[in-house]
Amino acid sequence: MIKAGIVGATGYTGAELLRLLVNHPQVEVSMITSRAEKGVAVSNLYPSLRGRCDIEFCEPDVAQLASCDVVFFATPHGVAQSMMAPLIAKGTRVVDLSADFRIKDIATWELWYQQAHACPELVEQAVYGLPEVNREQIVNAQLVACPGCYPTATQLALIPLLEKGLVDPTRLIANAASGVSGAGRQAKVDNLMAEVTDSYKAYGVAGHRHLPEIEQGLREVQAAGAVPAEMTFVPHLLPMIRGIQVTAYAELTSSDAIDLQALFAERYEQESFVDVMPAGSCPQTRWVKGSNQCKIAVHQPQGRNTVVVLSVIDNLCKGASGQAVQNMNLMMGFEETMGLEQVALLP
Amino acid sequence: MIKAGIVGATGYTGAELLRLLVNHPQVEVSMITSRAEKGVAVSNLYPSLRGRCDIEFCEPDVAQLASCDVVFFATPHGVAQSMMAPLIAKGTRVVDLSADFRIKDIATWELWYQQAHACPELVEQAVYGLPEVNREQIVNAQLVACPGCYPTATQLALIPLLEKGLVDPTRLIANAASGVSGAGRQAKVDNLMAEVTDSYKAYGVAGHRHLPEIEQGLREVQAAGAVPAEMTFVPHLLPMIRGIQVTAYAELTSSDAIDLQALFAERYEQESFVDVMPAGSCPQTRWVKGSNQCKIAVHQPQGRNTVVVLSVIDNLCKGASGQAVQNMNLMMGFEETMGLEQVALLP
Amino acid sequence: MIKAGIVGATGYTGAELLRLLVNHPQVEVSMITSRAEKGVAVSNLYPSLRGRCDIEFCEPDVAQLASCDVVFFATPHGVAQSMMAPLIAKGTRVVDLSADFRIKDIATWELWYQQAHACPELVEQAVYGLPEVNREQIVNAQLVACPGCYPTATQLALIPLLEKGLVDPTRLIANAASGVSGAGRQAKVDNLMAEVTDSYKAYGVAGHRHLPEIEQGLREVQAAGAVPAEMTFVPHLLPMIRGIQVTAYAELTSSDAIDLQALFAERYEQESFVDVMPAGSCPQTRWVKGSNQCKIAVHQPQGRNTVVVLSVIDNLCKGASGQAVQNMNLMMGFEETMGLEQVALLP
Amino acid sequence: MIKAGIVGATGYTGAELLRLLVNHPQVEVSMITSRAEKGVAVSNLYPSLRGRCDIEFCEPDVAQLASCDVVFFATPHGVAQSMMAPLIAKGTRVVDLSADFRIKDIATWELWYQQAHACPELVEQAVYGLPEVNREQIVNAQLVACPGCYPTATQLALIPLLEKGLVDPTRLIANAASGVSGAGRQAKVDNLMAEVTDSYKAYGVAGHRHLPEIEQGLREVQAAGAVPAEMTFVPHLLPMIRGIQVTAYAELTSSDAIDLQALFAERYEQESFVDVMPAGSCPQTRWVKGSNQCKIAVHQPQGRNTVVVLSVIDNLCKGASGQAVQNMNLMMGFEETMGLEQVALLP
CATH class of the missing domain: 3.40.50.720 (NAD(P)-binding Rossmann-like Domain)
Incomplete structure (x- = not known):
């Protein structure tokens, strides 16, 4: 102990x-x-x-x-x-x-x-605590900086594409939506139940603090010499407590057919907390509520050039405290999944 | 009467x-x-x-x-x-x-x-019943085909840009989200309260029926000879009853500075039911709940090339029955706003 | 004007x-x-x-x-x-x-x-502004004190029984539930979306300020010489914005059969804003959302001595601002229903 | 295993x-x-x-x-x-x-x-599987009938009072409210999100199937010769997924002061899954969401004769599947709490 x-x-x-x-x-x-x-x-x-x-x-x-x-x-x-x-x-x-x-x-x-x-x-x-990218460094780190909630869901959605240089790094879009627990437990009129529930809005369009963190993370997985990733990031506020969903859009640079499903499946095959869903899936935030999972699905609508990646996490768990425990497990030499086996609360 | x-x-x-x-x-x-x-x-x-x-x-x-x-x-x-x-x-x-x-x-x-x-x-x-585009034809029509809910919010968001040919028509994205009343009053497990509330998901990514309607509508406002508009359209299901929010993304074709705020304000200046919000706004769906309004805001994050347009309507009102009454008013020679003066139910 | x-x-x-x-x-x-x-x-x-x-x-x-x-x-x-x-x-x-x-x-x-x-x-x-009891006085009043939200729903539920002296006035119970808009637009942690939604609780059990108002109102409709009404009032907080539902319990003092349905129907026959529902009904708060209606149903479960009266209002409308306008209409000599014809927003 | x-x-x-x-x-x-x-x-x-x-x-x-x-x-x-x-x-x-x-x-x-x-x-x-009453019989049972969700919350609220014969058994009231998961996963219009959320109603007032189960359970803990318990039970539907709250009302038969807090605390002192809250508490359903706990608080408003007991459970957990596992643990000789240590998902 x-x-x-x-x-x-x-x-x-x-x-x-x-x-x-x-x-x-x-x-x-x-x-x-x-x-x-x-x-x-x-x-x-x-x-x-x-x-x-x-x-x-x-x-x-x-x-x-x-x-x-x-x-x-x-x-x-x-x-x-x-x-x-x-x-x-x-x-x-x-x-x-x-x-x-x-x-x-x-x-x-x-x-x-x-x-x-x-x-x-x-x-x-400080080691950036995204185990799916930096696992070895985390094991030996004294100070781990846990990723933000949006950055976790967004990076996991786009990393397989950027590592391989398959998409235009200057035309990345992340349309993200979060439950209100992400705004914290502060007494603000804007976060009152009567202001937030039964409604939906974008916010922080001019620039959200998670944007530079996401761009930094994506650039680190790009091949040397690649044009640095640049993103349009628009967060939205959902009328619910927990859960983040990111719908990421990227433009394929080649019109050659690529097996995107295989690309994602292979990239995360060894990961306990990233679940690449079957082709055609649309992950729901409730599938991960209270769990440390990230569920991802990749689509190429109408066979056009725009790839759509869907990614869901529980913002308080894989997006914050669950990931913190995952990092601690790595640092302390425990099983990476220890204490993180909770199944999502469904329904 | x-x-x-x-x-x-x-x-x-x-x-x-x-x-x-x-x-x-x-x-x-x-x-x-x-x-x-x-x-x-x-x-x-x-x-x-x-x-x-x-x-x-x-x-x-x-x-x-x-x-x-x-x-x-x-x-x-x-x-x-x-x-x-x-x-x-x-x-x-x-x-x-x-x-x-x-x-x-x-x-x-x-x-x-x-x-x-x-x-x-x-x-x-049949006349496509979007008064902001086809008002004169509606007045004289015998048969009006009311637009779908997503198409109403999406077209109103993008029309000012496409009429002027300011954006790349092949790189249009509409990230849309709707309350569950859009799914209708049918007994389906997928629409049960216990399945839908407290959760969020994309759906219909492979192709939603509103996509061809949106593309048709956008093409009609493009200048003759323009490359036809092509869109990636991803709808999402919100844990609430009423309201649609569209976050539209488009790429400016020129890097010259454009006064997007003025463009939108002028385009909809005479419209009773389209409200271009002040610069920097993020419209909330509750601001139009129960009303026939569409509220729109236009952004250009970080001064980059991607324009972000936010558009909200009540899917059952301006997105369906309110627009139907608006069309009827035009057809019958009544004031366009007659019977549609309801203020949104806030909170 | x-x-x-x-x-x-x-x-x-x-x-x-x-x-x-x-x-x-x-x-x-x-x-x-x-x-x-x-x-x-x-x-x-x-x-x-x-x-x-x-x-x-x-x-x-x-x-x-x-x-x-x-x-x-x-x-x-x-x-x-x-x-x-x-x-x-x-x-x-x-x-x-x-x-x-x-x-x-x-x-x-x-x-x-x-x-x-x-x-x-x-x-x-000051005249207590419950038109269903004090209409004539309101017409001539200079100062009208509008009833509270809970008192409106509770008094309308119990008045027919107390006016006739049919129930034990010392054993009245009102189990009430309200949406969070009743708590007002103040920045308090307790009213944050993340604290209130997806949950339910009683509050103010030791004594809510609406209790003396309700008891005063009920006593005024009792016959002279009756034992003064005394109530156990337990409010609860609902995970929604608008709506109050009161489930009132009272003990019949006689075991003679009484036509409770007729009693309520006759009492409110002339009232524009009180709707006695058909026998067996369970009014829903959404049936009055955004409207000035109070919908009431009366039950006698298992034919036992306990009468159960169900009463719903929109706390912000008939429970506050709608009733205020109703009072103003009476004071100004306008039609009592003027400006209050809104139909509830359903769904 | x-x-x-x-x-x-x-x-x-x-x-x-x-x-x-x-x-x-x-x-x-x-x-x-x-x-x-x-x-x-x-x-x-x-x-x-x-x-x-x-x-x-x-x-x-x-x-x-x-x-x-x-x-x-x-x-x-x-x-x-x-x-x-x-x-x-x-x-x-x-x-x-x-x-x-x-x-x-x-x-x-x-x-x-x-x-x-x-x-x-x-x-x-068959042994009725309420461990707080029938633990010994459950250990040896071959067939355990798990209590319903409302009966679990209601009986735990009233048992201490009825065991001691402190209240009038013919004037019991349980005003109960449940999340929609209690209605099951069946495709019915009445349980659609658009019908249920943002609203509240009573139902089954004329007679809910859990009434005879509750009355049977309460009668079993009454002293021999007592007048059999009789209840008015009014369930309500909450706009949320999980959670039951019961507000029980009972009339003290003696006007002698009784330490109700001590009564409840002692009755459940040894129980792992019943938590008697400090005096003055109002338990919230979210405090038990996803956990096998029942939290109870007892009040005596205005020092009058009516006792108010508040009881919350997760209807799917302590109200169904958690209690089933608790029973299984007893039957199999496992620790009663094994596999049931989940902390509620808060917020």
């Missing part, structure tokens, strides 16, 4: 992390921090955990956190970078669910997140 | 038509047909109409229908074409909400709807 | 009032106040009103408000009472949608609302 | 049973029957099970079923009774999730289910 600490567990990714970790056979959650809820029993905030998690929120304390075998950050951006240096210095392994260490180019990060980066010196050593 | 008949009013477009017509100051609904519900009070099936519509469903009878000033077909495809010839022969004016007379090319219709067309001789004279 | 002013129109009852008034044939909305949104176009906050309501929110000013023919308060409790005296002094007619003037006993009001009443001298002259 | 067979696994309780059993450490699902889906891969119908359950639906065959260590019936009523005799004769242990063996009085069963009982001779030996 290892000891895990969670910084900032009052939000939805924190709650999801607790849901997964209390049933993980090799993990004991020994410390959960929240300045706002200090002294409050975790099960008071999340009655679903009554009898399963009997500790209280405490003040975040780096020294104490450093005594954990692994520390998760489930905080808004800016927090992890402010506490990271001493933890890394003490040898603690860290899984950061926030955006703080995802973007390699500091200027890009500062542009999109509109603040100075407080710990640029650790960005380079 | 004119007399209106409705064929097939047991479905959702029929119910919506009744909601609008019982408050229309110039219309009396004198006949509502349904084989299945013959003899049943309409208000029995739709208790919302108790005290407002006191007639019973009756057997469809062409002679009686012909005595109406206008007849609406709110039927599945195939029905209107089987009853149309005698009605037209008797001079009755008809608004067909079904797909029967939308597609000009009979072979195309038969290919997509998988049956022989029962009344090809009247297809040519 | 009369001029109407609305104080506090940024919330949901304000938005609903605007939806109704912009289509009312005898009303011009001339003034809409909001301190927080001063100078903002109303249609900016509620894009559904673009082109239909072109004024801006302004600072509430009693002198200006007094120039209106009627002023609506759509404010949290405490506001109307602080502005009421000068308006009444100037002869302006007022419809207050808040709780400020509903409770006749000042001590009771102060106990439940936990503050001193700022205008106790006007409480006596 | 034991071998389990499931008869009729195409419905929602079947799917839920599979979700639980594929992760149960001591169970291998060796046979899943469905006449309609014979030959179809289970994971084809439930893609959430891809890679986790690789067998096909087969024809139900009693001989084969008898070779299982335990057989679950997740079928509509009438099926289990038609296949039960030979299974019991061969010594197979059976957990029946249907209503076939719940009601001890055959005439009562036949009255409420409107058909002749095909296997009355086994009704007596």
